[in-house]
Amino acid sequence: MSHSILRAPIVRGLFWAVVGFVLAAALVGGIRTAMGLDFWNTTVDWVIAYPVALLGWLMGVGVWPQWGREWLGGKAEPYALTGWQRYFGFSPDHKVIGIQYAVTFIVLFLLAGLAAMLIRIELAQPGLQLFTSDQYNAAMSFHGITMVAVAVATLLGGFGNYLVPLMIGARDMAFPRLNALSYWLVPPVAILLVIAVGMGGWDSGWTAYPPLSEVNKEGQVLFNLAVITFGVVSILGGINFLVTVTYMRAPGLTWFRLPIFVWGAISASLISFFFTQAFAAALLMVLLDRALGTSFFRASGGGSALLYEHIFWFYSHPAVYVMVLPGFGAALEILSHMSKKPLFAYRWAAGAMLGIVALSGIVWAHHMFTSGMDPALHAPFLVLTELISIPTGLIFLSALGTIWQGKLWLQTPMLFALAFVFNFLLGGVTGIYLADVPTDLHLHDTYFVVAHFHYTIVGGEIFALFAALYYWFPKFTGRMYSERLGKIHFWMMFLGFQLTFIPMFRVGIQGMNRRVADYPAAYGEYNLFISFAAFLLGASFLFFTWNMLASWFRGPAAAANPWRASTLEWQVSSPPPEHNFDEIPVITGDPYGYGGAGPAHNRPLGGLAAGSEGGS
């Protein structure tokens, strides 16, 4: 047993990562000593030794035996691990990779949620109780970037990888090993962020604005390296989705017969492969300023901190659509299947997603109305930003038209999908005040902003994520979750969420600043209330976690198609067979053929007759 543990891919990866780091650091130290400098310099050593360690990690975890040998003309080994062990290695199977992403990021979600609970303990009263200001900044920054990563990668990386090949009738993604490589870049990101917190954290939030991010503690360096790595994950994943959907659709599956979730994944992939590198480049420039002494953002050398904000938001505004577009897709998917009605205005919804992609790249400066940029830019960015409410509105109409006069089946996934519609409406409407220059000048950097983006990202995307989790849980695991625990989770999370964030709009309007550990005593009562509501929200995840774990190990077996849904993933067993389809299906209709003689998306492969309601 100990023999096999030492040969486990993760152990090998860690071993070679440490070897790589130590060797590179020793080399750097030697050169520095020869130049008459200190042996160790945290910034320089991490910037140089981390890529080497990353290479060692990847090779050790499986890239070398399964891929690298081919680069030198040799022969690669096939992936050998089976059973539960297959989740702990360099598996090229998109279903394994999807579950790897989903589980990793849900663990990170719970971890970053714990940080939020600590933040709410601190903010329950004016003054400092739990944290020093520095520790508060570290907790806030860790919560921010980790949740951003969770929001970007759980739905697209987890559910996208698992579902897109199934939904388009393919046996895998276009580049399975590239897919595995993308996933195995994620653990280093998490490890770096945790080490950074261990080194005292960094205090520049998830946005890492210079000049602060160029002069603060070295935790910032690790943050930058982590986010650059995560950018690579996002870009490679996006490319893989685009090629997969372009070339691997089953016969008869035309672009406008794709399930709407696939459209969400395509749109998000378009953004992530074309914008992510801006964030990575901005953070790289910060690293160059710190390690090499360049002056991109250093005013003393002729640089400009404002340049960072432009580059950063050029990605980071589109990034919210990387988060939300797969959420739109998942929610619309579930609304249709659980209302037993075709998706309303399907083509408009798909087109709206592409419209959002197009507009997302030209609205970034609405984050910068108070930054001191040229005021001539205010009006154009105001108008362009508000234009986005048109495609977003189309997606709303599609959601409402779908449930209109439908026979709603109010199981847990449907409740989450409906809550998504409600929350995103509030998130969208409050966004108008932030896109409007006059109101934004007052609201900028207050809790109004915090409440707004939590309504869009948590209320929107994360609620859609949980809808998706419950909806596809039987497909992923072959087991049914507990409907009772699911509903307890839903109502606690829904109420806790509203009670936490609605009061934040109020204190934000009154002027309470975000990202600060302390606040004037006048906001005390509101904050105490918010903290208790946040604890209710946090406690809901205890029910969720228990439900997921207990059901995965001991839940009743799930039918192939418990929701009697018409899309392809439900026409194969739960969980699907290793190569998804014994025979590639031929598609003859649209994916939401409810109301007629039966689902017309494909010739049913036997899953429909076996469908049961599952749960209770």
Add this chain to the structure above:
Amino acid sequence: MTAAHSTVHGAEGHASPARLLRMNRMGLWLFFASDALVFALLLSARFYLDGLHTPPEVKQILGLVMTSILLLSSLTAYRAETAIEHGNIARGRSMLLLTAVMGSVFLAGVVMEWMLAEFSPGDGYGTAFFSMTGMHAGHVASGVLLLLMARRQASAGKFDGGGTRAWGASGIVMYWHFVDVVWVFFYPVLYLIH
């Protein structure tokens, strides 16, 4: 980034070699588009930080020689690709090696330039110069490694028969051209503008 599909779990199940080739090409082109944006950001940062100013200390002769070598190497890379596609592995191997050597000479030129530079990375032009040449040199270095890998694969018989089997080599050559084209934009912006 050669042949990113697995033989076990890949698209082979229902894709012809011609379709696999198109998929690989599309993946590579998307990667180029993605990577080009990083270069474009650095390029625009050059104008943002230092406008059209180019210090007179820039080594024009060295820059011209390096640029010529890099451009010529695209020609040898092209010859390598064509030879392999037509099944002439021996010529392909020598052309790949020649390309890698020219790439290495270019890299040596970058190192020389960095050592001789009379401006510091701390000012506007220096920031642009060191980061743009550094980022580009990183790509050239990875390209040299990839060319050597392609040569090794050619020796191992991976491209025997040419045609679609030569994708591994032609993908790498495409990457080499891409890195070359980036320099076509970087060279005038860093050396020639006044």
